[in-house]
Amino acid sequence: MNTAPPPTARPLRIGIAGCGAISRNHLEAFRALDHVTIAGVCDIDLDRARGTAGAWGIPAAVNTVRELLDLGLDIISVCTPHPTHEDVVLQAAAAGVHVLCEKPIAIELASAERMVKACGDAGVKLGVLFQRRFWPAAQRIRAAIDDGTLGRPIMGQCSVMLYREPEYYSRDAWRGTWANDGGGVLMTQAIHYIDLLQWFMGDVAEVYGKITTYKHGGHIEVEDSATAVITFTSGAMATLEASTAVSPSLGVQVRITGRPVPPRPSPNSRKAATGGWTCGQYPGRSAPSLPTRKECRGTFPWKGSMANSSPTTPPRSRILSRPSVKEANRPSQAGTPRRPCGSCWRSTNRPVPANPSTSPNCRQIPCPVFGLQAKERHGIQHTPRRPSAHPGPQRPHPKNSP
Structure with missing residues (x-):
């Protein structure tokens, strides 16, 4: 520097x-x-x-x-x-x-x-x-929270398990007294890591804790050990344990666990962003373009997020358009025809793979286009079925319309 x-x-x-x-x-x-x-x-x-x-x-x-x-x-x-x-x-x-x-x-x-x-x-x-905020490890955690890598912090753990000799407290007359020190392990040693915990997780809404003195009762008035459960205004929770009576000393540790937060693309970037989404019920299939005209009457769950997000992002809902039959059969960028696939046609226009047998995990939805049905198990393959006398509602082709 x-x-x-x-x-x-x-x-x-x-x-x-x-x-x-x-x-x-x-x-x-x-x-x-x-x-x-x-x-x-x-x-x-x-x-x-x-x-x-x-x-x-x-x-x-x-x-x-x-x-x-x-x-x-x-x-x-x-x-x-x-x-x-x-x-x-x-x-x-x-x-x-x-x-x-x-x-x-x-x-x-x-x-x-x-x-x-x-x-x-x-x-x-x-x-x-509170110079611990400038430690490289603390800076990396803060950066991971700020750039979304860690997501929204939901769980934290702060462990300060140290040992102090009696001479540490007798060295200065003000040490270990309520009137002069203001507290024991929480005020003197753990305060740095409590500061980090709050810096990472936000403002505190509620604390439940207990303090006691296990080893240094003959030398100090204040606590040498403490535990606490902390609830933050965001709804996140954390535990705290601190002591100067642990022999041998176990050091300090601060852990933060986050929950991925999927990005919310702007309306102008939605169409470009859909290439990174996959269908919640049909894993592996790309999402069609989002509506630019008439919206579907329902919502459809989508699983995943854009390419730079975690694959474990929880499903989310999007409103999709109902394209015309002509648009549905128009080849997509990957060359896959956009055809109605069974009863899901009522919710969205899913691109159907050229080889349906490679599309696993179909959810028992019959497909009048290919005459296929899937067994609901992991890694299944589609098998032909006999045409049904009641294949279900189908959108008529314009040439056959009265």
């Missing part, structure tokens, strides 16, 4: 608020860009801020967010504990500085809403770190 700025653009000035473990990811990411410069870092522990600045060659290390904003920043990265996000974001918005905030945005909904409103009112951008 070319990250070079326009010739006249000055480098963006970045400030890092909070010098804890997660700040390293931000420092590495900004260092990888050639049109930004890290102007300073801040932390309530000034010694830690100075240590970070010295290790990364950053010119300024300060003790407060106000001092950091006074360095003339364009963007501030918020890497402080969860409950402090709101204060940092509100100060940055008031100073006209864009914000990139670590997840979760807040531990209370009202706090998140205030942050969004403040940035909106100030005209600055507010971003929250």
